[in-house]
Amino acid sequence: MRDFYTGLIKLLLAAVFLVAAPAKALAEKIVVDAGHGGSDPGAIGVNGLYEKNVNYNIAQKLRDLLAGMGYDVVLTRKADEYISLADRVAMTDEAKPSLFVSVHANSHPNANVSGAMVLYYDKDYPQDSYPASDAMTALTPESKKLAELVQQSIVKQTGFADKGLLPSAAYVIRMGQVPSILVETAFLSNSGDAARLANDTVRQQLAQAVANGIAAYLPLTKAAFSDISRHWAQSAITRLKEKGLVEGSGGRFEPDKPMTRAEWLTIADRLFHFSDKQQTKSGLSVQVAAQATSSTVTAQVYKDLPQTHWSYKTMQAAIGLGYVGGYEDGSIRPDQPVTRAEVAVLLERMTGAISDAPWKAAADFKDVPASYWAAGSIYRLKQKGIMEGITEATFSPGKSMTRAEMAAMIDRYVAKTAP
Ligand SMILES: [Zn+2]
Structure with a gap:
């Protein structure tokens, strides 16, 4: 024995x-997509604002805010350039983020329509001509929860009218592999919304509201290592x-x-x-x-x-x-x-x-x-x-x-x- x-x-x-290391924030990665760009201006405001520029500016602010909170942020568009929707999704797939958020501004034939809304893919509202990826179909509840939290945050923190959630088959939120939303901040076709979208303080508020919604969905947990x-x-x-x-x-x-x-x-x-x-x-x-x-x-x-x-x-x-x-x-x-x-x-x-x-x-x-x-x-x-x-x-x-x-x-x- x-x-x-x-x-x-x-x-x-x-x-x-x-070395006892202090708990460190997990590097949760987020892809921020500024809609349109380059030869594609997106909507053009009643005040002459180009949607692509508004989107880009808010996306940059959002990137800075999220990075300051400890997230790892990847931008699809880093300049005033044209990037196809397929390329945006491909870039996102490659980045393997925890979630995807696309920033847009809205437009409507009726100039009285105003307010903020968030789009997400919902398997219960399929569009036959625009089938979603299997992942996005399965991720419907996640994308919806993210959309709800961001929409609530925008309405509460910016005062834009609540246009609610919109199930949508928009390409970038339908074809990816992670919970995805498309934020329509406000209507460039509405004079009140457009004036606010021209204001840097309002853009900052919008970025902060989106960041807070994301943080509510994806809290940074403390990783032991x-x-x-x-x-x-x-x-x-x-x-x-x-x-x-x-x-x-x-x-x-x-x-x-x-x-x-x-x-x-x-x-x-x-x-x-x-x-x-x-x-x-x-x-x-x-x-x-x-x-x-x-x-x-x-x-x-x-x-x-x-x-x-x-x-x-x-x-x-x-x-x-x-x-x-x-x-x-x-x-x-x-x-x-x-x-x-x-x-x-x-x-x-x-x-x-x-x-x-x-x-x-x-x-x-x-x-x-x-x-x-x-x-x-x-x-x-x-x-x-x-x-x-x-x-x-x-x-x-x-x-x-x-x-x-x-x-x-x-x-x-x-x-x-x-x-
Ligand atoms: Zn757009």
């Missing part, structure tokens, strides 16, 4: 560099960060890097506080005294664990408690990736759950026969829902674990054991 612990349990760990946005383990990593169980370096978590032994032990120590235990029990825990020699009083010397190693104290505590052991060549390998089998055994040991509890195959991993050294731990943790196989039939015990996989496992463990 001693060889088992020393040789096998080496292991585990997690992340932990010293800058590199976990949309990662499959994002929510687990975020929960562990909030509990102080994981840290990153320079604001990054590096979720897909293999977790090292020292990192795993550091996280485990945050979970189980074994280094406190070891210190408070006058340097020699009862448990250790029972099964190990008095090696805990004096630090063990390993050639690859100098006192300057960031994990020195934690590693020494783990060594003292018998959680990890060195290798025959005199190394302890703190920076070596931890394997899944090692994680399982060490997790059980640290929780004090190691036992002869029966573990008969609720899960039959063909690569973990009953004779495998870590079989008991692996099957017990599997039965508790804490560790999963790589597939239904394989566990891959010798494979390393990524930091994200470790976070997901610890997150499950914390959830299952919470009072």
Whole structure:
């Protein structure tokens, strides 16, 4: 059994560099499209205003406001130039934003018509000649919600008349891949609206209102780390960060890097506080005294664990408690990736759950026969829902674990054991 612990349990760990990064805003990306441009002036106002210029100016203001709020903004049109509708959509597809907003001004044969409206594609109002992309069809509820929030914001904050939402098959809001709206700020064909659209303060108000509507739809959440946005383990990593169980370096978590032994032990120590235990029990825990020699009083010397190693104290505590052991060549390998089998055994040991509890195959991993050294731990943790196989039939015990996989496992463990 001693060889088992020393040789096998080496292991585990997690992340932990010293820099605790402040929560950072996720870079949610937004495409802002200034309608018309170049040879296409759009509507021409009763006061001579060109729609393309009004759109461009408001789009620029909107870009600045959104950027100031922390969004990542991409403009389709960056000058007074002609860009086809298909190219605008292609640019948006390429940018892969969270949403698309096109800025326009309206026109109507009846000069009395005035006010603001927001267009979006609605699958319940299809137009046979203008089929939408599958994505836009599916995104109807999202586009509608975005349209509602922006329309409400404009009406409340600018005083333009409320012309409501308009289901529409306009190209740029029908062919894309993300929630999309087209804002018709006001009517250039109406003298009152046109005069207001000529006013820089009103344009600023419009831009602010659209920005606020977008922010209401897509609030900037605080990401625990800058590199976990949309990662499959994002929510687990975020929960562990909030509990102080994981840290990153320079604001990054590096979720897909293999977790090292020292990192795993550091996280485990945050979970189980074994280094406190070891210190408070006058340097020699009862448990250790029972099964190990008095090696805990004096630090063990390993050639690859100098006192300057960031994990020195934690590693020494783990060594003292018998959680990890060195290798025959005199190394302890703190920076070596931890394997899944090692994680399982060490997790059980640290929780004090190691036992002869029966573990008969609720899960039959063909690569973990009953004779495998870590079989008991692996099957017990599997039965508790804490560790999963790589597939239904394989566990891959010798494979390393990524930091994200470790976070997901610890997150499950914390959830299952919470009072
Ligand atoms: Zn237009």
